[in-house]
Amino acid sequence: MNTPAINALRSLIADDGGTLLDEWLLSLKAAGGAANGRVNENELRTQCRDFLAALQGAFESDAPTDTHTAAYEPVTAILDEMSRSRALQGFSPSETATFVFSLKHPLFARLRRSSKDVEALGDGAWALTEVMDSLGLHVMQVYQTSREQVIKRQQEEISELSTPVVKLWDGIVALPLIGTLDSSRTQIVMENLLQSIVDQEAEIAIIDITGVPTVDTLVAQHLLKTVAAARLMGADCIISGIRPQIAQTMVHLGVELNMVSKASLSDALALALKRTGRMVVPRPIASKS
Amino acid sequence: MDRIPILKLGSALLVTIQVDMHDRLAKALEDDITAKIMTTGAKGVLIDISGLDIVDSFMGRMLDTIASVGRMLDATTVVVGMRPPVAITLVELGLTLVGVKTALNVERGMALIGISVDDFEEVDRHDGG
Numbered sequence: 575m576n577t578p579a580i581n582a583l584r585s586l587i588a589d590d591g592g593t594l595l596d597e598w599l600l601s602l603k604a605a606g607g608a609a610n611g612r613v614n615e616n617e618l619r620t621q622c623r624d625f626l627a628a629l630q631g632a633f634e635s636d637a638p639t640d641t642h643t644a645a646y647e648p649v650t651a652i653l654d655e656m657s658r659s660r661a662l663q664g665f666s667p668s669e670t671a672t673f674v675f676s677l678k679h680p681l682f683a684r685l686r687r688s689s690k691d692v693e694a695l696g697d698g699a700w701a702l703t704e705v706m707d708s709l710g711l712h713v714m715q716v717y718q719t720s721r722e723q724v725i726k727r728q729q730e731e732i733s734e735l736s737t738p739v740v741k742l743w744d745g746i747v748a749l750p751l752i753g754t755l756d757s758s759r760t761q762i763v764m765e766n767l768l769q770s771i772v773d774q775e776a777e778i779a780i781i782d783i784t785g786v787p788t789v790d791t792l793v794a795q796h797l798l799k800t801v802a803a804a805r806l807m808g809a810d811c812i813i814s815g816i817r818p819q820i821a822q823t824m825v826h827l828g829v830e831l832n833m834v835s836k837a838s839l840s841d842a843l844a845l846a847l848k849r850t851g852r853m854v855v856p857r858p859i860a861s862k863s
Numbered sequence: 864m865d866r867i868p869i870l871k872l873g874s875a876l877l878v879t880i881q882v883d884m885h886d887r888l889a890k891a892l893e894d895d896i897t898a899k900i901m902t903t904g905a906k907g908v909l910i911d912i913s914g915l916d917i918v919d920s921f922m923g924r925m926l927d928t929i930a931s932v933g934r935m936l937d938a939t940t941v942v943v944g945m946r947p948p949v950a951i952t953l954v955e956l957g958l959t960l961v962g963v964k965t966a967l968n969v970e971r972g973m974a975l976i977g978i979s980v981d982d983f984e985e986v987d988r989h990d991g992g
Binding site: 764765768769771775776786793799802803804805806807808809 | 942943944945946947949950951953954955959960961965966967968971
C-alpha cells in the first residue's frame with residue numbers, strides 16, 4: 575500500500591470528528607440503520623463516536639488497510655458488541671450492516687474533496703473500500719454467529735421441554751408426548767424413557783400421545799420401536815390418549831399398534847396400578863357424631 | 864476356553880454374563896444352559912446381561928434360541944438388566960426378542976419365574992382335577 579493512500583485515509587477522520595459524525599448519523603438514518611427509533615438516539619451517537627475514535631486509532635497504525643491486525647481490535651470489539659446486541663434484539667441483517675456501510679458515503683465525499691488528482695482518488699478509494707468492506711463482512715459474520723447461537727439454544731430448549739418423563743407412582747413412569755415425532759426426537763424420547771426406567775426401576779411406562787397432532791406410519795413405527803426397547807429392558811408400555819380422529823386415520827392407513835392402548839391417561843394409570851398390585855378406593859366418609 | 868458359570872438357585876438357573884461375548888463363548892453357553900436344564904430340571908433360567916455393553920445380532924439370536932430351547936424343556940427364560948443402549952441397538956437391528964421374557968433386575972426376574980412356575984402348577988392341578 576503506497577503512502578499517499580494511507581495518508582489520505584488518515585486525513586479523512588483526523589481533521590474534524592464532529593461534522594463527520596453528524597454526516598454519518600444523517601446517512602445512517604436515511605438508510606434506515608437507526609431502525610425507526612428502536613435504538614436510542616444518544617446511544618447511537620455514542621456508539622458512532624466511539625467507533626470513529628477507534629477507527630482513527632486504527633488508521634494511525636502501520637498497516638491501516640489490514641483489519642486483522644491488533645490495531646483494529648478496538649474497532650472490531652465495538653462492532654462485535656453492536657452486531658451481537660442487534661442480532662439478539664431481532665434487527666434484520668441489512669439494518670445491522672448499514673451501521674458500517676452508511677459511513678461510506680460521508681467518507682467518500684470527503685475523499686473526493688481532499689484528493690488532488692485522479693490517481694490519489696483511485697488509491698484512496700481502493701484503500702477505503704477495502705477497509706469498509708472488511709469491517710462490513712465482520713459485522714455480518716458476528717451477526718450470523720449470534721443468530722445461530724440463538725437458534726441452537728432454542729432448539730435445545732425445545733427438545734428438553736418436549737420430552738419430560740414424569741413419575742406417576744412407584745414403578746410407574748409416564749411420557750407425555752407433545753408435538754410431531756420425527757426420527758431425531760424419537761431417539762431422544764427413547765433414550766430418556768429407557769434411562770428413567772432404569773433410574774426409577776419402573777415396571778410400567780405410559781406413553782401419552784394426546785399432544786401428538788398426527789400419527790402416520792412413520793410415527794407408529796417410532797412408537798413401536800420405543801415400546802419394543804422398553805420391553806427388552808423389562809418394562810411394559812401402555813399407550814394412552816389416542817384421539818378418535820387419529821384412531822380412525824390409523825385404521826384407514828392400516829397402521830396396527832400391537833400394544834396395550836387406553837383411551838385416556840387415567841385409564842392407563844388405573845391399569846398400571848392394577849398390574850402393580852395396587853388399587854384406588856374411595857375413602858369411607860367419616861360419620862359425623 | 865473360558866466358560867460362563869451357571870448357578871443353580873432353587874428351581875432356577877442364574878447366568879451372569881460379565882465379559883464381552885464372542886460367538887464361540889455364546890455357543891458354548893447355549894449348550895451349557897441346555898445341558899444344565901436337563902440335569903437339574905430347572906423351571907426357570909435367568910440371564911443377567913447388565914454387565915454387557917455390546918450385544919450383536921448373533922448374541923441377540925442366541926438369547927432367542929435359549930428361550931425357545933428352554934420353553935421346549937419347560938423352563939421359562941428371563942433376560943434381566945438390559946441397558947438402554949443395548950435395548951435401542953437390538954430394536955434397531957430388528958431383534959425384539961418376542962419369545963423372551965424380560966425384567967429390569969434379577970429380583971424382578973426371580974419374581975417373574977416364581978409366578979410363572981406357580982401358574983404352571985395351577986394349570987396342572989386344574990388338568991388333573
